[in-house]
Amino acid sequence: MAKEKRNAISPTRAENYPEWYQQVVKAAQLAENSAVRGCMVIKPWGYSLWENMQRALDKMFKDTGHTNAYFPLFIPVSYLQKEAEHVEGFAKECAVVTHSKLELNAEGKLVPASPLEEPLIVRPTSETIIGATYAKWVQSYRDLPILVNQWANVVRWEMRTRLFLRTAEFLWQEGHTAHATRAEAEEETAKMLGVYADFAQNYMAMPVICGKKTEGEKFPGAVDTYCIEAMMQDRKALQAGTSHFLGQNFAKASGIQFLAEDGKQQFAWTTSWGVSTRLIGGLIMTHSDDDGLILPPRLAPTQVVILPVIHSEAERAKIMEYCDLLKKQISEVKYCGAEVSVALDARDIRGGEKVWGWIKKGVPLRVEVGPRDIASDSLFVSTRFDGSKKSVPRGEFISTLPEMLSSIQDAMFARALKYRQDNTRIIDSKDEFYSFFTPKNEDNPEIHGGFAMTYFSGNPEVEEQLKKDLKVTVRCIPLEGGEPEGVCPFDGAKASRRAVFAKSY
Amino acid sequence: MAKEKRNAISPTRAENYPEWYQQVVKAAQLAENSAVRGCMVIKPWGYSLWENMQRALDKMFKDTGHTNAYFPLFIPVSYLQKEAEHVEGFAKECAVVTHSKLELNAEGKLVPASPLEEPLIVRPTSETIIGATYAKWVQSYRDLPILVNQWANVVRWEMRTRLFLRTAEFLWQEGHTAHATRAEAEEETAKMLGVYADFAQNYMAMPVICGKKTEGEKFPGAVDTYCIEAMMQDRKALQAGTSHFLGQNFAKASGIQFLAEDGKQQFAWTTSWGVSTRLIGGLIMTHSDDDGLILPPRLAPTQVVILPVIHSEAERAKIMEYCDLLKKQISEVKYCGAEVSVALDARDIRGGEKVWGWIKKGVPLRVEVGPRDIASDSLFVSTRFDGSKKSVPRGEFISTLPEMLSSIQDAMFARALKYRQDNTRIIDSKDEFYSFFTPKNEDNPEIHGGFAMTYFSGNPEVEEQLKKDLKVTVRCIPLEGGEPEGVCPFDGAKASRRAVFAKSY
Structure with a gap:
């Protein structure tokens, strides 16, 4: 390793x-x-x-x-x-296009010429x-x-x-x-x-x-x-x-x-x-996390990267031969109807720099291959998503690769869903709403409550006020739901649905 | 039919x-x-x-x-x-972009506003x-x-x-x-x-x-x-x-x-x-020809179109069932590594209009299916490229489809190559050159000789003159060749290669 x-x-x-x-x-x-x-x-x-x-x-x-x-x-x-x-x-x-030509002016500077009859955007x-x-x-x-x-x-x-x-x-x-x-x-x-x-x-x-x-x-x-x-x-x-x-x-x-x-x-x-x-x-x-990008397997341009670990020139040929064969085997595996996309990084740079490059690029699986791995016909496999690392017999890796990728894909969705659920709150009072959207940490004003599920009557004045006070907007009225009718905590009006309120990009 | x-x-x-x-x-x-x-x-x-x-x-x-x-x-x-x-x-x-905004002027007309510091093209x-x-x-x-x-x-x-x-x-x-x-x-x-x-x-x-x-x-x-x-x-x-x-x-x-x-x-x-x-x-x-577009099979968005020929409502269900099955069979055939692209045109419009629509769109093969075809389990196949039509047993059509498409692809290239060869002439005299590029038919001045293979010394004045006189330019000095050195017929200078001269788009 x-x-x-x-x-x-x-x-x-x-x-x-x-x-x-x-x-x-x-x-x-x-x-x-x-x-x-x-x-x-x-x-x-x-x-x-x-x-x-x-x-x-x-x-x-x-x-x-x-x-x-x-x-x-x-x-x-x-x-x-x-x-x-x-x-x-x-x-x-x-962007407004107003001219169809550039001409040199007296000072040798290119300036717009040939104005259009009607500007184009x-x-x-x-x-x-x-x-x-x-x-x-x-x-x-x-x-x-x-x-x-x-x-x-x-x-x-x-x-x-x-x-x-x-x-x-x-x-x-x-x-x-x-x-x-x-x-x-x-x-x-x-x-x-x-x-x-x-x-x-x-x-x-x-x-x-x-x-x-x-x-x-x-x-x-x-x-x-x-x-x-x-x-x-x-x-x-x-x-x-x-x-x-x-x-x-x-x-x-x-x-x-x-x-x-x-x-x-x-x-x-x-x-x-x-x-x-x-x-x-x-x-x-x-x-992504504090180590960099994390890509879901179904969209990753490279799903598996092979990293030969070469400590001496004497080992090089043998390790590269093993890695070439491994690459071929991986590329024959099917995942979601297509061949697994695999890269072999044989660049002659420091191992740590190489590994970190791929961590930061978010490639789902990294496979390191050194002399001891070859001796036991095993691969040292690191999963970007959860940072787990383990030695896996080559045959097992090849035969279980589609399931490994699938389970990463599923776990990524589950983790993201849990994050949203943990940070979504049903709120029925104005005070709680204002408190929810007030940053807890002065040093990092970006971090606040999350999504508030709150009754909204459709009153545009309420939207204006919340935008002004908290930079919070109604993101949407969810299509799914079906809760009983309630009361908007901001204007006391009857509201048939809870809306998703949040700060947004 | x-x-x-x-x-x-x-x-x-x-x-x-x-x-x-x-x-x-x-x-x-x-x-x-x-x-x-x-x-x-x-x-x-x-x-x-x-x-x-x-x-x-x-x-x-x-x-x-x-x-x-x-x-x-x-x-x-x-x-x-x-x-x-x-x-x-x-x-x-x-196209020169000079402004980043539109504003209404006094007459209610949108006019460019917010000029850019430096124009962009x-x-x-x-x-x-x-x-x-x-x-x-x-x-x-x-x-x-x-x-x-x-x-x-x-x-x-x-x-x-x-x-x-x-x-x-x-x-x-x-x-x-x-x-x-x-x-x-x-x-x-x-x-x-x-x-x-x-x-x-x-x-x-x-x-x-x-x-x-x-x-x-x-x-x-x-x-x-x-x-x-x-x-x-x-x-x-x-x-x-x-x-x-x-x-x-x-x-x-x-x-x-x-x-x-x-x-x-x-x-x-x-x-x-x-x-x-x-x-x-x-x-x-x-x-393409005087009937419209002709597409080479390797690039045609649809390679085969099935045209049900329905003369009475009583026949419809049976014919459509046969065509659906045929479509499935054709789409399972592989040509150049991909599935054959097949369309079934079941639109309720006149048969002639339908056929001519596909002729003009250049689809390589049209397959008409009527009651008599079904009775003999045959297809009436028309080839766009050469206009040939013949009845082919369904099984034979499916099994020979890749070869049919390949042979159309090859024949299209061969026909185009022959056309170029037939209209390319080795020319060593100025008179012949001028005559070659003079339209033969006053009514259709577009039609002239074709490509002239003529020694060219590289003299830009010759290029200027030919452009002025004949709208002919040197298209390129071919990479293949290797003819002995010769003499440019326009300026008498020595020239190592023949160039391709032609009128051009």
Whole structure:
């Protein structure tokens, strides 16, 4: 076993959570800031993770009848203006293209030239440009439904950015569908929320609450916004995906009309739904610890890494031969329908540095192979998730590998779920609510209560007050529940449901 | 068999080649123009084709040791300016972002607000922004090589656009590598050109000539540009992919330096290489005919379509049951390592319309199933590529399907290669050269000779003259060849090689 000089993330979560997050991202080589304000570089390890997320989600979208297409990056300003709430929501922070050329001025400096007749904005989301296209595609009820998704980059000129969680440019997918009936569009909205919850829980091992946004928190232009909300390890909520029922708002704004079976001209009913590279931020903050990233096996770009432990050149050939064979055997094992992804790290660097590199990158299983392991045909196996280490006969390792990966995946979900449950409280009094959200430790104001399940009547003034006093918002009204009617502790009004209140990203 | 009312593309290739191209794109539902000048909407059928291209190329890139990453959409103007030739090449046509907000003016019109300190351009290519990142990543020779690819959208504000061939926004991949030695970077440049040629010929069934660009035609900032050039059916050349040896130009501009093994500080050697959605234009123009698109089996989103022929409701259940089973059997057949992609078109529309829809979409094999076919357990099979039709026993169809698809793939390549050979001429006199490139038919000035293989000394004045007189350029100096030295017929200078001269896209 290589010597492991302790080399954890500094600061720890308890010391400074936001800075711990940045250091985990850095140590795992996931992403970094670029010279362009708010735009990140997604590094190979981070991008591989995104590719795995994309692959799984893309299959789920296709299995539910969707196809991919691609729409323009630019949106004419006049399009944005068609939907009043929408323009309100996005005009405040967008990249505006005004010229189509650069020219050298008298001082030899490149300056914008050839002004455009109408400025364009870089898409912050594509409802308007896609709506204009669908208006051309749809004539009759026979042209519906349209079930299309787009993988794309979008830009929102955010003032305060944080890698993955909030960046000016980010990668995402946006599904845009059009339907002949309200019921069908509502069903689609619910279905895609279900797909997101399935992905979050079964691939990311991240428990989520499915719910509906309040009027104040919904997507600009939507009738209803549904979301999945997850609890991070600072007990804040992360909105991890949204599915919008847009009613006929965008169909009317864009003119998506069709001749119905009854011969009448009608507006279509549309939906949109999206998840983004923000999910990577959620993955990091759900599972990682003070040693760095921890990846769930189903999304890890490398599921097993083999680390040859070579103390003398005389041993090298024999150890490498054993490791090459081992790599081949591992790569033939199937886990979740695909071959196990295995890397052999033969770099000539110090053992401790090597081990810590993989710990920080979050690879689920590390397998160290030295002369004594070979002598007993055993492997020294370390599990990233719980730090356990044990010697396992090679044959047993190969035959039980799928179960090992599965049990790590399950245990990660269970640990995250327990964390959320331990930090969720049913609260029925205003005092308790305020106390719950007051940081216990002055040195680390990030750490507070967690999720409060509290009756909410829908009063926007209550939302305003809580945001102002505590920076707490209604994350969602959970879809599951069914508790008896109660009373909102803030305004005394009757409320049919408890909402999830939390601080959030 | 469904009645097939003739419903071909109008105009034909011979009548008006450019318009034929637009109509093929439209009829196959590949793409359409959007409201944003020069930006296209890639429709689901076109995007599926792109996904198949991406999947094959991405695997080839990974098999040659590359990983994917993602870099910012925006490039500060000052970055572009670092490489003198580069800025010259791209500043003339680029989307310039100057503001980060829209505000309502006094007339209620949205106008740009919050001007940026430094304007940004939307990436036309990413050498400069990626170079700035690599400068941070590279310290020592141990950090090299960097072998990274990016799948992204790019924008070049082209004045005259044509779907897929030349659009303001397009999708592409751009590989960017950095190496410790010149030899290694040159090897990488050649290797990736080889990957492109392999992809073009073995997936797209599109024969290409691998060659080197002249000084005047190379990428702005490159030392050497290599390319693959294909002949379209109007005998023009299409540059289908490029691989650039950038020397130390961009490393010096961006400051990519490393401490070499000998302890000296050195600049890295870099390469870049890319193919884009333009390949789809090449695919269309290489294979399609006056009936529409023809897709090579290896890239077709649907390889086989089943068309039930139902004349009476009484037959429906039986025919659909047979077709469902057939679909299952076909989808279990393996071709090139993957399951055959099969669609069952049960739409309730006229048979002729249905058949012609699939003809125009270019699906390699159509299988019609009516009552008489079922009675004899046979299928009526039509091959898109050569229009052949025959009845085939079901069992034989299933067992020979991989060979049928392979032979179509091979025959498509052979037909395209023959077309190029038939329209390529070795020319050693100026008169013959001018006559070769003069349209034979006044009504259709697009149709001319084809490729001329002519000695070229490298004289840029010759290039200028030919461009002016004939719109003919040197497409490349082929890498293969080895003919004895000759004389350039234009300036009488000695020339070591024949170049490929052609009109081009």
